[in-house]
Amino acid sequence: MPILSSFLAGLVFGLGLIVSGMADPRKVLGFLDLAGAWNPSLALVMVGAIAVGLPAFAVAKRRTRSMLGLALKLPTARHIDRRLVGGSLLFGVGWGVAGFCPGPALTALGMGELKAAVFVLAMLAGMGVFEILERRKQAVRPRTA
Numbered sequence: 001m002p003i004l005s006s007f008l009a010g011l012v013f014g015l016g017l018i019v020s021g022m023a024d025p026r027k028v029l030g031f032l033d034l035a036g037a038w039n040p041s042l043a044l045v046m047v048g049a050i051a052v053g054l055p056a057f058a059v060a061k062r063r064t065r066s067m068l069g070l071a072l073k074l075p076t077a078r079h080i081d082r083r084l085v086g087g088s089l090l091f092g093v094g095w096g097v098a099g100f101c102p103g104p105a106l107t108a109l110g111m112g113e114l115k116a117a118v119f120v121l122a123m124l125a126g127m128g129v130f131e132i133l134e135r136r137k138q139a140v141r142p143r144t145a
Contacts, residue, residue: 002070014110017104020041020045022045022104023108023113024108025098026099027041027099028099028100028101032095061074098119102123105120105123
């Protein structure tokens, strides 16, 4: 059941991206073009997502299990560090250059967009580099008993 629910949630998310036009990088880049032909439609999508997400997270914070009976794994970190700021900057630059973030990129890849394929390959390469660096850092860090 969890796999089917995950599939359906991803399908609804992808369809929502297609219907709202957010799988089209031109719309995203239009939103980011404040000095040119600014397109506010992404702001409306974000407001809609926040309106749906806030009550859902408020309910989730009071629960220990999901509706499917699985453990809820909500984020617990509350501090801002260099890694968070650096990752946010890198994400923002990539978003501004390509017009994609991961969800819309995967949706556009499924629609056969070549630009999305390049983005997804670069994203996967970046994830791989991160994993390699994290493993090296763990190997260098002394282990305590």
